[in-house]
Amino acid sequence: MNVDKIAILPGDGIGPEVTREAVKILQTLSEIDSTFQMETKEFNWNSDYYLEHGRMMPEDGLDQLKDFDAILFGAIGDYRVPDSVTIWNLILPIRKHFQQYVNFRPVKLLRGMESPLKQDNPIDFVIIRENSEGEYTDSGGNMFHGETREMAIQNTVMTRQGITQIAEFAYQYAREHGLTKVTNATKSNVVVHAMSFWDRMVEEIADKNKDIAYEKYYIDALAAYFVQRPKSFEVVLASNLFGDILSDLGSAIVGGLGLAPSGNINPSGEFPSMFEAVHGSAPDIAGKGIANPMAQIWSAALMLEHLGRRDLHDAVLTAMEEVLEEKKVLTPDIGGTASTVEIGDVIAGKLKKIMG
Structure with a gap:
């Protein structure tokens, strides 16, 4: 056994x-x-x-x-x-x-719990967060401590392998669980290098999985949609930082x-x-x-x-x-x-x- x-x-x-x-x-x-x-x-x-x-x-x-x-x-x-x-x-x-490299977080309103949101629709989706690189790396440093010119640099590190494997996992999870849509959380309109690269890698995988719908939202709008229409999400794919923040918001709308x-x-x-x-x-x-x-x-x-x-x-x-x-x-x-x-x-x- x-x-x-x-x-x-x-x-x-x-x-x-x-x-x-x-x-x-x-x-x-x-x-x-x-x-x-x-x-x-x-x-x-x-x-x-x-x-x-x-x-x-x-x-x-x-x-x-x-x-x-x-x-x-x-x-x-x-x-x-x-x-x-x-x-x-x-x-x-x-x-x-x-x-x-996968941080998996269900956002599900269990029977017996009431959401602080005023809506009768079930809340049941997952956040799949990249867990090994992105914004949470120790690449960077500090200079000129205590001086007026003191500064800090924190680098975001995103790789083709890292983004590709988390996107593939998201689509595999969706397919295995009979889900129909993957939502990409991004901010490529202002984080023009790292998040544009993220989008491009994610969309390469989306193009290989056209039987599953793909949508993309900027993180600020997506946070609002979590509150306004959480029933519309099935699999949310996010970078390390964005996934971390969205996960806590997700927990808040299903009981804390x-x-x-x-x-x-x-x-x-x-x-x-x-x-x-x-x-x-x-x-x-x-x-x-x-x-x-x-x-x-x-x-x-x-x-x-x-x-x-x-x-x-x-x-x-x-x-x-x-x-x-x-x-x-x-x-x-x-x-x-x-x-x-x-x-x-x-x-x-x-x-x-x-x-x-």
Whole structure:
């Protein structure tokens, strides 16, 4: 029997709290379904580790992770350590070295949730964000510190390979899921070099997939359309920065960051993919036991789908929706008084009924 090897990186702040509940759901599934078996190993690489060792992970950290089938990541961020350290020395090395060039973010209004938008149409689309280059590179520098002529340069790096492979993934995803349109997020009218290149590469792939409709919007207009007519989108393709911003906007129109999952995907399977909630470490509520674990549980469900278990993914979402529809056990961010642990317990209970 196949056993999935999963690395657990709980991280900082509420990361360990929500990750425990996600692992609880995975363990519940393994108890219910004998065909799903897993082995987990926890790696406590976080800000405490940095303060003790002067680095976010061991020198051979990536080697320790590379043979796992997937990574479940909690959150990172601590006021004692600069974000430039936590992000650039843990999350980004994993994404880049493991070629997780797809950041996959569903924007879906689950049953039982109400959108702040006044509309009755379902909201259900995905944002596919380029995850390895673009605006998030360390190419650049500072000069003349403290002087009146002080300056900073941050370079955007876009390559034919990087854009082509993310565009191909977007079209492949659309075709495999019976979707009919890909929307390109751009700003080539003013970012004339990088974004014009992005558009040209994306449109080369669009021309090879004419059975799927293609449209292009400038990022400012697209942000407005997310609010005005979210039902019109199916697959939104975006660069690293634009995808990051649009994803948070997307989560806001379907219930907030407590319900915002993501996957950092290596499509070839050569290296493990990593799944994490979008909300970050939320230090203001860490330790209070009130963080909403649904985003992390949904991220674990995305991991299950990536591992070939779409059935288990669907069961988890059904259980979550039943909890949301009942409105009896909800965390404070979505109008309730329940604890993080109580949410995990009630979703686990629903799964036992659904799959039992």
